[in-house]
Amino acid sequence: MSSRKTISRLVAIGGICTAVVLAATGCGAGGPAASGSTASNTINVLVEAGGHAELAGVADVCKKETGIEANFVELPYEGLFNRLSSEFSSGNVSFDVAALDSVWIPSFKDAVQPIDELFTDEAKKDIFPALVKEANVNGHFIGMPAWTNAEIILYRKDLFEDAKNKADFKAKYGYELAAPTTWKQYQDISEFFTKDGMFGTDVKGAVETEWLAHVLQAGSPMVLDDKNNVVIDNAAHKEALDFYTSLVKSAPSGAAQVDWAAAQNLFNQGKTAMTRFWAHAYRQIPKDAAVFGKVGAAPMIGGSAGVAGVPGPWYLSVPKATKNSDAAKKFIKCAYDHNDLGIESKLGLAARISAFEKYQDKPGYESFKPLIQTLNAKATATRPATAKWQQIVDTVLTPTLQKAVAGGDSSALLAEAKTKVQALLK
Amino acid sequence: MSIAHKETTMETRITTTTAARPTAVTSPGGGPRRGVNREGLEAGKRSTRTILWILLAASLVLYGFPFVYLLLTSFKTPIDTIAVPPTILPKEWTVVNYMNALGRGGVVASIINSVQTAVISTLLSLLLAVPAAYGITRYKTLSGRVFIMAALVTRMVPPVAIGIPLASMMASVGMSDTPIALAIAHTTISLPLSIWLMSSFFEAVPRDLEEAATVDGCSRLGALWRVVVPVVSGGIAVTAIFAFLASWNEFLFALLMTAIRSQTTPVVIANFQTQFGLDWGSMTALAAVYSIPVILLTLLLQRKIVAGMTLGAVKG
Structure with a gap:
């Protein structure tokens, strides 16, 4: 076959492909457009x-109850932050509700609208105290917790119940071998x-949250105090860090x-x-x-200030730029009402205390009681409310x-x- | 001289060049003959041959192992995918990862979107790059040189720097979340490279060919279409492959510019890694499926690609 014939065929195939593709492009293959800004x-x-x-x-229940249909735009964790940043900064959003990681709240607080009407007294009693505090920015609630998490202790029950090990x-x-409740017990059992x-x-050196939970257990706020003073060099931070590194040998x-x-x-493979x-x-x-x-499963261990964990909640928020606020808020209210469906x-996971309590005694949900205890602990606190937090984590806390x-x-x-954190906050 | 005769001359020239290269000399039995000056993997010295084979094997492992490991992981059970230390072969073979990956909502739509986007982007790249490169190589003007350097410079701009403004622009003209918008964005990535590639291919085509065509009554565009383009068809195939791959595998623009309607598969693959865990099995299964069209395309156009590369190699 000559080159000219080949070219002619390629051109013909290309032409047909182009026509088909361009025709199909009009509606796309994934469904309706993500306009996100028209009232519907x-x-x-x-x-x-x-x-x-x-x-x-x-979403399925809310569609039946309220008639509101939710289309989900799924993105990977890192990409979601970039997408939110770009759309919030442009003022042209393609979504009506965004699920925000708690650490992003300070960064996007000015781009989302208050949803105070959803935070009734009853709701505030049914949400973990640390989350109620975090959702309130400058006197307004800007995100409804959708689900939350916290670190607890997972241990090998079979090894702990083994008669020889116990003896x-x-x-x-x-003292008796049992799930640890203190730093000392955790050290001993790890060594054993x-x-x-x-x-x-x-020992997780590449993530900072666990060390920060120990800082709370030692009685100090994490990295910054309530006046935004840098306290990372205080005695509690050192005590927590020394405890953390003492486990390296085990x-x-x-x-x-x-x-x-x-x-x-490592844990699932039975190595720890x-x-x-x-x-x-x-x-x-x-x-x-x-x-x-x-x-x-057992609650997180405690230090001198008792049990403490760093919650990992996600909040549903409504961007200021959407024209579909009413439907968005109805969806969030519905998501709160049926929060237990997430379990x-x-x-x-869920965000409401009552949702966790509904399941805590059912087989397979043994982790819920320890989770509730950890999230309700007095020393439990969310991360500092600063837009620079992720930068502090990436450039200071993790390398340290x-x-x-x-x-x-x-x-x-x-x-x-x-010194580095102070420089970042200047 | 007729155009057909000129084409034959060109083909002869390329054949002659290829024929002039050292080739393996074989004995009547098919094996290499002693005492003959041979190169490459057919080299006479056993030590040279051994070294070359080792290098070849090392290169194969280097390039091929990650894909083979990905493929094998896609057939592992969940616990096997996270084994410490990792295992190469699955302890138990399963296709459940493929069922999970392909059964996930939006996956099939994302593959269609990827095809749409990559095809449009490739066509746009070729439509713009072929005439641009031809103009630059045939009219050697200062502005042409500036243009081609400027095209190179755009390759040096981090995509994220233009991704966010581009997403805003597309949204403002009502094209957000469409494959065509994403294809335009991808063209900004592939176009500079396409222009450079096509320029090198056009450089290898003697001007005499076009002059002969014009003497025979062709216009300049006619000479380009009837004589030059067929000669560089291998180069066009190479450029098309690069443009297609650039779009097929692109992640950042797809992340910023797509949502429900036009999300492409690289974003869906990335979605298997969540804040709460990484579904290795499903991720590798979808990645394996997603790589099939590209492998097929490369195999299909293999001869053209080699011809295109040879064309670029013998210029001057």
Whole structure:
């Protein structure tokens, strides 16, 4: 076949393809356009991919009850922040409701509208105190919690209940082997189970939240006090960091690179006897995992200030730029009313205390009581309300933690971190 | 001289050049013959051959292993995908990841969107790059040189710097969340490279060919269409492949500019990594499925690609 014939054929095929493609382009393959700014009974909900399942059941019920149909726009976590930033800054939004991570609230507080009418006295009693506080910015509630999480203790029930382990532990440490409630117990148990190729716990050097939970347990606010003074070099931060690094000897090597996924894998593979981890992981242990059916759950451990955790809530907010505010608010109200439906999803979380309590005694939901206790603990607090928080985490907290678990001097590292945080906040 | 004769001359020239290269010399039995100067993997010295084969194997592993590992992971059970230490072969083979991935809402639509976007973007790139490159190479003007340098400079701008303004612009003209808007955005990525590639291919075509065509009565555009374009068809195939791939795999613009109607598969693949965990099995399964069209396209156009590369290699 000559080159000219080939070209002619390619041109013909290209022409047909173009016509077909351009015709199809008029409506796209994914469904209706994401206009998001015209008043109607259809709303677009921008949500992180993992959170979609949490709201899918709610959306079905809300459609029946209110006639409002929700189209979900799923994006990966990192991409969602970029998308929100770009659309909020342009003032032209393609969504009517956005699910916001709590750490983004300070960044987007001026782009979303108050939803005070949804925060009735009854609602405020049914939402964990730390979340009610975080949702209130400058006297207005700007986000309704859709689901929340916190770190609890997951432990190998089979190992803890083993008669030999119980006897050996008591002989060595002088008290009964049970789920730890204090730092000292956590250290002892971690040390005890570090043998025969197994480790007592993990140490996550690549994520900062767990260390910050220990800071709360030690009685200090995280990094910034209520007047935005940098307190990262105070005694509580050092005490928490020293406790954190003391566990390195009872954890797998390479702690500086261990993040949530790695720690979860280690536990599910049966390599660690305990982990401090987000509560949702309890229900996500694969059925073919070595530890399936052998895991117990307990509240987060406590320090001198008692039990404390850092909540990980997501809030539903309505952008100021949408013209579909009424439908958006109706959807959020409906999502609050049927918050317990999220528990039936793959992620299995909710935001209302009553929703967790409804399931806490059912088999398979053993992690809920420890989660409620941790979230209700007096010392539990949300992250500091600063738009620079993610930057502080990425450029100061995580590198500091990584150096500390690698053997760095905690006092020097915290002093250096203070200077860096102060520079970022200037 | 007729156009057909000129084409034959060109083909002969390329064939001659290829024929002049050292080729493997084989014995009547099919094996390499001793004492003959050979190069590459057919080199006479065993040590040279061994080194070359090792290098080839290393390159194959380097390029091929990540994809093979991805493919194998897509057939693993959930616990097997997160094994510590990782395993290469699945302990138990399963297709459940493919069922999960393809059964997820919006996946099929996203693949259609990806095809639409990539085809439109490729056509736009070729429609703009071919005449642009031809003009630059045939009319060697200062503005042409400035233009081609400027095209190169646009490659150096981080996509995120233009992604957000581009998304706003598309929204303001009512084109947000459409494959055509995304295709235009992707064209901004592929067009500079397409112009540069096509320029090098046009450079390799002797001017005599066009002059002969014009002597035979062709206009300049006629000569371009009837003589030059057929000669550089391999180059066009190479450029089309690059433009298609640039759009097919693009993530950032798709993230910023698409939502319900036009979301492409790279964004859907990324959605398997959530704040609460990473579904390795489904992610790798969809990634494997998504790579099939590109592999097929490359195999289909393999001869054209090689011809195009050869054309660029023998210029001057």
